[in-house]
């Protein structure tokens with residue numbers, strides 16, 4: 001194991017997200033890219049609250065899977081991580097979690113984009129503009145994950161995302177960043193925004209056309 005092993009960052013982030021209730025019941029998957037273009041990803045079906053170094057598989061740039069031990073399968077959503085790394089070469093980490101708020105908010109609109117409230121927190125995504133009009137892309141939760149990945153690639157090649165995040169309806173959110181630290185921050189930021197949207201809908205605070 002090198003002096004710095006990004007799996008340790010993924011383990012710590014997963015434990016924290018698990019404690020927030022965002023990765024319960026094995027939900028979610030985290031990955032971090034390596035200098036050679038391969039990436040570590042959480043193995044499928046693992047409890048995210050107490051991962052260890054052997055709970056990861058390595059995906060090579062050509063899509064081959066390297067198993068540190070033979071009873072592992074790569075995350076069922078590896079194709080989404082591969083698509084993100086292909087679309088965004090600067091991405092070094094891709095995190096996916098399942099919060100209740102993400103699932104509720106995914107049903108606040110019927111279309112494929114969600115207008116985000118003009119919150120100060122958007123500066124956390126390096127959005128520095130007046131009259132914020134930031135949307136988040138929503139994708140159908142196809143049973144076949146590769147179909148989700150194809151739709152992500154097709155849409156983002158035509159309309160690049162305004163923030164490094166996407167929402168899969170009735171499922172969860174995925175973010176990407178140029179470091180594991182930023183990816184963790186982006187999950188916290190988007191989940192804060194989701195909690196705000198849900199709370200606003202319950203308190204009658206008018207934030208955008210959908211509540």
Ligand SMILES: CSCCC(=O)C(=O)COP(=O)(O)O
Pocket residue numbers: 025026027028029042043044045046074075076077096
């Ligand atoms: C109970 S989680 C269902 C699968 C899923 O959506 C997920 O994020 C975890 O899948 P993985 O194969 O990475 O464990």
Ligand SMILES: [Zn+2]
Pocket residue numbers: 027028029077096098171172
């Ligand atoms: Zn998922």
